Amino acid sequence: MGKNTKTFLKDTGASIPVVCGPMYPGSNPELIAAVSEAGGFGVVQPLSLTSLYGHDFREGLRLIKSLTDKPFGVNFTIFGGGNKKYHDNNKKWMDISIEEGVKFFLTSLGKPTEIVKIAKKNDIKVYHDVPNKKVALAMVDCGVDGLNCINWRAGGQTGIYSAEKFMEDLKDIKIPLICAGGIGNENDYKKALEMGYSGVQLGTRFLASKECIVTKSYKNAIVNSEEKDIVWTNKIAGNNSSVIKTKDIMRGGLRTGPIINFMLRRPKLKKYARMYLMSKGLKSYSKTAFDDSVQFWQAGKGVGGIKSIESCADILKNYKI
Numbered sequence: 501m502g503k504n505t506k507t508f509l510k511d512t513g514a515s516i517p518v519v520c521g522p523m524y525p526g527s528n529p530e531l532i533a534a535v536s537e538a539g540g541f542g543v544v545q546p547l548s549l550t551s552l553y554g555h556d557f558r559e560g561l562r563l564i565k566s567l568t569d570k571p572f573g574v575n576f577t578i579f580g581g582g583n584k585k586y587h588d589n590n591k592k593w594m595d596i597s598i599e600e601g602v603k604f605f606l607t608s609l610g611k612p613t614e615i616v617k618i619a620k621k622n623d624i625k626v627y628h629d630v631p632n633k634k635v636a637l638a639m640v641d642c643g644v645d646g647l648n649c650i651n652w653r654a655g656g657q658t659g660i661y662s663a664e665k666f667m668e669d670l671k672d673i674k675i676p677l678i679c680a681g682g683i684g685n686e687n688d689y690k691k692a693l694e695m696g697y698s699g700v701q702l703g704t705r706f707l708a709s710k711e712c713i714v715t716k717s718y719k720n721a722i723v724n725s726e727e728k729d730i731v732w733t734n735k736i737a738g739n740n741s742s743v744i745k746t747k748d749i750m751r752g753g754l755r756t757g758p759i760i761n762f763m764l765r766r767p768k769l770k771k772y773a774r775m776y777l778m779s780k781g782l783k784s785y786s787k788t789a790f791d792d793s794v795q796f797w798q799a800g801k802g803v804g805g806i807k808s809i810e811s812c813a814d815i816l817k818n819y820k821i
Contacts, residue, residue, distance in 0.1 A: 518819050544564070654680055
């Protein structure tokens with residue numbers, strides 16, 4: 501058992517310290533429910549739930565609750581300024597989550613100060629995605645209850661530091677640290693706990709599960725890929741994202757052009773560039789859930805440890821503490 505694992509399990513209500521990370525595509529209600537039911541902890545990605553899988557947000561949460569009586573969380577991505585509709589939706593989704601009894605928020609990007617205030621009033625735990633020590637310390641100052649440490653082996657939007665570097669940098673932090681990235685099997689999981697992590701976050705492993713609603717070709721690509729098949733592109737969100745190398749990914753190159761590059765280097769323009777890229781990326785990646793001919797496959801460097809498509813229960817039976 502890692503440092504603060506008991507605290508993490510108490511914060512989530514899970515019996516196994518494994519989070520199903522919020523994903524787009526992925527994070528369909530059936531997957532979230534199956535992970536929580538098996539003892540792990542599912543986290544809802546609101547855009548996946550509503551825009552991709554077509555559920556009303558409240559009804560989607562209730563669908564999960566009809567499939568399991570175990571707890572689950574909701575992810576909120578914070579953008580400074582920008583899209584008013586997105587901010588309004590975030591506020592609405594948060595209010596509904598509170599009304600529906602959700603007790604765990606995973607926040608991403610931005611500064612979650614206001615979310616933490618709301619959460620504390622409603623007895624909700626808040627963990628935040630962090631890419632480095634500087635952001636981690638700032639989030640501790642914000643009052644978050646735990647840190648989701650996104651390392652350079654993660655799928656989707658990835659970090660730049662190793663899991664070992666994170667643990668070295670954050671060893672004096674008293675709140676739970678979650679290892680997010682590169683956990684392909686139970687051996688990777690055990691190594692993370694031995695390093696001192698309180699738990700792990702899995703994304704790619706759960707994409708290749710029976711309950712996840714993405715194409716069979718996507719799942720097979722994960723099973724058939726090795727670490728060398730993973731490349732980084734900044735065309736999805738302006739920072740590096742880990743994807744499986746395919747013709748669709750390589751067409752036009754892996755990096756953004758000069759105009760977007762200029763915007764990404766300017767603090768006042770960066771958020772707009774990222775929102776543009778993410779909006780464009782969501783359209784491409786939404787097709788990967790349902791269209792076998794589209795090969796935009798996000799995945800992490802733990803693919804080498806994933807050898808089969810299994811149920812969430814079968815996956816998690818090997819992740820005991």
